[in-house]
Amino acid sequence: MTEIIVVTSGKGGVGKTTTSASLACGLAKRGKKVAVIDFDIGLRNLDLIMGCERRVVYDFVNVIQGDCTLKQALIKDKRLETLFVLAASQTRDKDALTAEGVRKVLDDLIADGFDYIICDSPAGIEKGAHLAMYFADRAVVVVNPEVSSVRDSDRILGLLASKTAHAEKGDTKVQEHLLLTRYSPRRVATGEMMSVEDVKEILGLDVIGVIPESPDVLSASNAGNPVILNAESDASMAYEDSVARLLGETLPLRFLEEPKKGFFARMFGG
């Protein structure tokens, strides 16, 4: 059984691509066969985060238009045996992506025995975002504890409830999860930032992960090595937990509280 998961948010810059890359790596680390697809036509970036930008020969639109086979366009990850990346095209023609074309690619991946297909959605609610979510069985809504991100997420939840194949057929509901990123326990403690509970209450969804604000995320992007692969990082451990929860495990949320510091460290910065 293949599961199609869309990583979406509405708002840009909240960590969709970082999350797509880390979830894909985490699932592949557990032996799942995973394809991660960049739906951001014209603004390809997943390849950079995955560190395979120089190995892109064919892209998503090439496959849809029949310029190459799906096999030729799938980039095999160098770190994980069962992980494949399908890059977005850099064309300016937004109509290059069609529902029929996307369906064909997904059907071929399903026939090829993939366990998971991660669709990395572009920001906004235009065609790319629409098609990224259209065929999804599950959705990971990435949200920052910040007003515009939370509002946009709710807008996306509305679209997931009405503008997907499952919603149109009326069979099963797309399973929705929240994933909070850039979470700062210190600022939550001082009342400057909304807490996990606040966001959960407003959006009314279960939380599949809380990723603490961490300098390791930028370092990971810089190096093209998804942050989940940096085992020492809090962000990595938080993503690992999220992957486990995606697979049905029940784990308590971690990194919701600021690590305790001594008196001197608090007074003089540490």
Added chain:
Amino acid sequence: MGLLAFFRRSQPTASVAKERLRIIVAQERSSRNAPDYLPLLRREVMEVIRKYVNVDPEAVQISVEKEGGHEVLEFSVALPEKAAG
């Protein structure tokens, strides 16, 4: 956090954010499945009301509620308090 930052700590605004979001999200959810003409209807009704009473745009709430088998167009206008004097 250093000594200076300790004294310059910013105001706790998370509760304000939460309250604002609670209201706007509820409002947007109620209009999500509403007919397209609703915003225009609201604007026109507002204009009519304003000929008689000067109400704040925030004081006018319009929504479509599903009750049993039929839909109800609900309109609520909070009138301003009488001006002093």
